Amino acid sequence: MSQLNAIRTRVRGVPRTAGRSIVLSFASLAGSLTLFVWAVLSIACVPLGIGLITTPYVLNLTRRHALRRRLLAATWCGVRVPVPYRPFPGDLRTGVVGQVERTSLMLKDPATWRDLRWLMVDMTAGYLLVTLAAALLIYPVEGFVLAAGLWRVFTDDRYWYGFVPVDSQATGLAAAALGVAILAIGLLASEPLLRVHFLLTRAMLAPSQEEELVRRIDRLTETRHEAVDTAASELRRIERDLHDGAQARLVAMGMNLGVVEALIEKDPAQAKKLLAMARESSAEALTELRDLVRGIHPPVLAERGLGDAVRALALRLPVEAEVLVELGGRADAAVESAAYFAVSESLTNVVKHSGADRVQVDVRHVRGALRVCVTDNGSGGAKVGGGSGLSGIERRLGTFDGVMAVSSPAGGPTMVTMEIPCELS
Structure with missing residues (x-):
């Protein structure tokens, strides 16, 4: 039959x-x-x-x-x-x-x-x-x-x-x-x-093996420099966020507690107000620290893997999102992190620039590579280097010898396909 x-x-x-x-x-x-x-x-x-x-x-x-x-x-x-x-x-x-x-x-x-x-x-x-x-x-x-x-x-x-x-x-x-x-x-x-x-x-x-090796070395050298620059930029961002956010709130909370210590016997009512303000500041500082940690490495990514982390991203989107995941295991932590933030940046582009009301994310492992496709029904016209953040995604993937392809004709739809060579555990 x-x-x-x-x-x-x-x-x-x-x-x-x-x-x-x-x-x-x-x-x-x-x-x-x-x-x-x-x-x-x-x-x-x-x-x-x-x-x-x-x-x-x-x-x-x-x-x-x-x-x-x-x-x-x-x-x-x-x-x-x-x-x-x-x-x-x-x-x-x-x-x-x-x-x-x-x-x-x-x-x-x-x-x-x-x-x-x-x-x-x-x-x-x-x-x-x-x-x-x-x-x-x-x-x-x-x-x-x-x-x-x-x-x-x-x-x-x-x-x-x-x-x-x-x-x-x-x-x-x-x-x-x-x-x-x-x-x-x-x-x-x-x-x-x-x-x-x-x-x-x-x-x-196709290039010869020697030519391919030279090209690969050049690419890895370039992506290594870009990775160093990206890491330095990320450290400066974290330092700035800590200085302007959580650190400022903790300093204000410490000052309020000092005033409370001075007023606890003279003006208990005012001391209670300051304690309430300090409690609010501590809660806001904790929220900012959690957001900062999530931006460095989301806990759901470490605990549940790439599929659930992408689903969590989709739940926070203001547009209808569908996530399809077919993975028979987990990739290395660094590869998962790169793929997660690449998807996050792609979804941010969809919300900010595409005008779409629907997006689909397809995550699977095909022929020795982690492949992620982000497709939206927006207006199209996206291109690498056009200020949409796609250049940053390409550099992030290049660190792992990954590639990105963008199909975005005028009028849409837009499909961003990302591949990172890896094996699943």
């Missing part, structure tokens, strides 16, 4: 797989071939000066083409291809001088030459793979048409379908039988061929 269901699923997926193969074959031949020719001509014209202006635009188009293929690889076949492009410095100049600098930086980036190498492979071997996948699913249709007696439409004499000469109804049925065999092969081979296509893409676009 299960095998029959699997066959039905594959048959239903024929139009989808064929459509994907056709899209990829067009992108591989027309897109990759065009971009490769443009890129080669533009780079060849760099010594003439023209290429200094055109090369950044052409290479940007190439990168977008490669990024779209990475996205299709992840969504269609679950093949993840890293994005190792070096970021441009923040002080990059504009105008002609800026274009020259961009050209120099892009040509020095090893990922640029991997893109060009991939274009060559994609318009040859990549094209053949997806074309074969499409042909195995589309070509059998012709055999079924011939079996219906329509072979006379193609020719009055004899029509060849594969190795079958069709000139009668019997040979038309033989063509249909051949079409069934080809379709069976296509059902078995089309999806693996698509996956091989994307694995070939990853082999061409």
Whole structure:
């Protein structure tokens, strides 16, 4: 029964797989071939000066083409291809001088030459793979048409379908039988061929082990400095909150108690009032200390884990919130803390900036990584570096070699996906 269901699923997926193969074959031949020719001509014209202006635009188009293929690889076949492009410095100049600098930086980036190498492979071997996948699913249709007696439409004499000469109804049925065999092969081979296509893409676009190690070291060095700066900033915030909040209230309470000590015999009524004020100050100071401790490391996170801590966050939101948690254990305390505060900042952004009335938080452990998705139905338009706090979340996750992706088209919805590599206990 299960095998029959699997066959039905594959048959239903024929139009989808064929459509994907056709899209990829067009992108591989027309897109990759065009971009490769443009890129080669533009780079060849760099010594003439023209290429200094055109090369950044052409290479940007190439990168977008490669990024779209990475996205299709992840969504269609679950093949993840890293994005190792070096970021441009923040002080990059504009105008002609800026274009020259961009050209120099892009040509020095090893990922640029991997893109060009991939274009060559994609318009040859990549094209053949997806074309074969499409042909195995589309070509059998012709055999079924011939079996219906329509072979006379193609020719009055004899029509060849594969190795079958069709000139009668019997040979038309033989063509249909051949079409069934080809379709069976296509059902078995089309999806693996698509996956091989994307694995070939990853082999061409992914950095070598040495390059990945260098990039990882650079990233860890950068995130280490950011973590030190963040820790120092957090200590200054705690010191400021203690000085302006709980410490001030405790000083005032001590002064009130000193006055009470002096008035306890002379003016008992006034002493009672001051004692009541001191009690209120102590309660307010205790509340502020609890809030401060919760901001450093929430007790519910330490006692109940990330799932319950996120649920507690959602209960305090002024919008409708849904929390889905699928965790088979607990991550390290530092990873849980980073994920908790990343979710907290994301939910704060939802309340402050999105205008949403509903938010969903999905927490799960997938393929060796803690993945958290925060989705709202707000107005969209969120982006990293736009003053919405997303840059801080990215830096926090980067300390643990984590990543963040933001999908926020104009009009919404907004989805912030965060991943931190970790294992659950």
